[in-house]
Amino acid sequence: MYVICSDLEGVFVPEVWINVAEKTGIPELRLTTRDVPDYNVLMRSRIKILEEKGLKLKDIQEVIAQIRPLDGALDFIGWIKERTQFIVVSDTFIQFAEPLMKQLGRPTLFCHSLVIDEENRIIDYKLRQKDPKRKTVEALQGMQYQVIAMGDSYNDISMLKQAEVGILFRPPDNVIKDHPELPVVYDYEELKKILVKYI
Amino acid sequence: MYVICSDLEGVFVPEVWINVAEKTGIPELRLTTRDVPDYNVLMRSRIKILEEKGLKLKDIQEVIAQIRPLDGALDFIGWIKERTQFIVVSDTFIQFAEPLMKQLGRPTLFCHSLVIDEENRIIDYKLRQKDPKRKTVEALQGMQYQVIAMGDSYNDISMLKQAEVGILFRPPDNVIKDHPELPVVYDYEELKKILVKYI
Numbered sequence: 223m224y225v226i227c228s229d230l231e232g233v234f235v236p237e238v239w240i241n242v243a244e245k246t247g248i249p250e251l252r253l254t255t256r257d258v259p260d261y262n263v264l265m266r267s268r269i270k271i272l273e274e275k276g277l278k279l280k281d282i283q284e285v286i287a288q289i290r291p292l293d294g295a296l297d298f299i300g301w302i303k304e305r306t307q308f309i310v311v312s313d314t315f316i317q318f319a320e321p322l323m324k325q326l327g328r329p330t331l332f333c334h335s336l337v338i339d340e341e342n343r344i345i346d347y348k349l350r351q352k353d354p355k356r357k358t359v360e361a362l363q364g365m366q367y368q369v370i371a372m373g374d375s376y377n378d379i380s381m382l383k384q385a386e387v388g389i390l391f392r393p394p395d396n397v398i399k400d401h402p403e404l405p406v407v408y409d410y411e412e413l414k415k416i417l418v419k420y421i
Numbered sequence: 422m423y424v425i426c427s428d429l430e431g432v433f434v435p436e437v438w439i440n441v442a443e444k445t446g447i448p449e450l451r452l453t454t455r456d457v458p459d460y461n462v463l464m465r466s467r468i469k470i471l472e473e474k475g476l477k478l479k480d481i482q483e484v485i486a487q488i489r490p491l492d493g494a495l496d497f498i499g500w501i502k503e504r505t506q507f508i509v510v511s512d513t514f515i516q517f518a519e520p521l522m523k524q525l526g527r528p529t530l531f532c533h534s535l536v537i538d539e540e541n542r543i544i545d546y547k548l549r550q551k552d553p554k555r556k557t558v559e560a561l562q563g564m565q566y567q568v569i570a571m572g573d574s575y576n577d578i579s580m581l582k583q584a585e586v587g588i589l590f591r592p593p594d595n596v597i598k599d600h601p602e603l604p605v606v607y608d609y610e611e612l613k614k615i616l617v618k619y620i
Contacts, residue, residue, distance in 0.1 A: 223515070223534060223549075303527045316422070328502045330529040332564065335422060350422075351565045361560040365531065366550045 224420040229373035230312040234295040245285045259376040278342040287321045298410040305421040311358045355381030423619040428572035429511040433494040444484045458575040477541040486520045497609040504620040510557045554580035
């Protein structure tokens with residue numbers, strides 16, 4: 223039986239940090255895993271910028287609360303959940319994800335967590351484990367499931383390759399160029415045409 | 422971070438087979454894992470009875486479509502999902518579970534599947550793996566989650582014991598007697614009082 227593991231940002235909601243960069247007027251926060259493949263380098267840089275600018279968790283959460291899912295995302299998730307099990311596997315943090323997950327009907331989410339100090343400053347982050355997206359697929363395969371994985375960025379690649387079926391959804395050109403072996407789709411209708419072969 | 426794994430029947434919905442026994446007037450179908458700890462013995466017997474009585478998958482599905490979640494189940498699941506990740510781990514079959522999961526907002530479900538012939542008869546069943554409930558907890562622990570598990574029957578015990586926190590929910594007396602080491606609660610409010618310590 224096939225289950226679906228999907229990335230969150232870029233697939234169902236816009237990139238959170240790009241929105242934060244725009245609303246806060248801090249262009250340096252625009253960078254994502256699409257631009258910087260090393261997630262640790264990226265996160266350390268984000269935390270340093272927030273500290274320098276005096277932005278706290280609640281400031282970021284206010285921005286995230288204004289983000290809406292991509293057009294058609296909720297219907298597409300509904301379509302999947304009528305057919306099989308659906309798990310969101312993201313490198314986001316639970317403190318950021320909540321207002322987005324609520325809008326998506328709170329599907330199961332596996333992600334990370336931020337470390338917040340008593341003054342509501344983001345002082346660190348806790349990655350659940352190394353290569354968490356691939357390990358989620360492996361855990362499901364260990365439970366005798368087959369996995370269809372979807373994502374758009376460098377941090378999705380190991381998940382897409384570990385899965386029985388891996389699909390790039392609206393990836394930027396550099397990801398396509400670096401991974402010509404993966405199929406690429408650009409909208410939910412195209413994605414459905416692949417998924418109906420399995421679920 | 423704690424996630425929750427819960428049994429389905431007896432915790433969020435009534436026992437499916439007891440309902441099927443009542444609506445079909447076949448008392449032999451009343452037996453559940455509460456009564457017969459060996460699930461394979463139980464399922465072979467059920468399939469044999471259905472064959473003898475000429476009952477097909479659609480007949481059972483019609484009965485299941487009439488079953489409603491237990492009072493307060495949907496609110497309680499909503500309460501959990503606001504706080505952490507929630508996974509239903511059941512020894513039911515995907516073909517039976519769908520009308521129940523729909524009523525529960527389709528949380529993620531890990532379960533089994535039936536083998537149906539071209540005349541819609543249930544001819545066999547496919548267990549996803551041996552001891553699937555314990556293995557689900559182990560898979561989540563391998564993903565660096567801690568697990569709170571809830572269930573009511575013999576087939577939940579290995580899951581409850583593998584979890585960091587295992588709770589019996591409305592178990593029958595024989596389960597309590599055989600497992601005095603596990604805490605027992607009888608309603609969702611009592612359960613919340615335990616859960617708020619962790620989530």
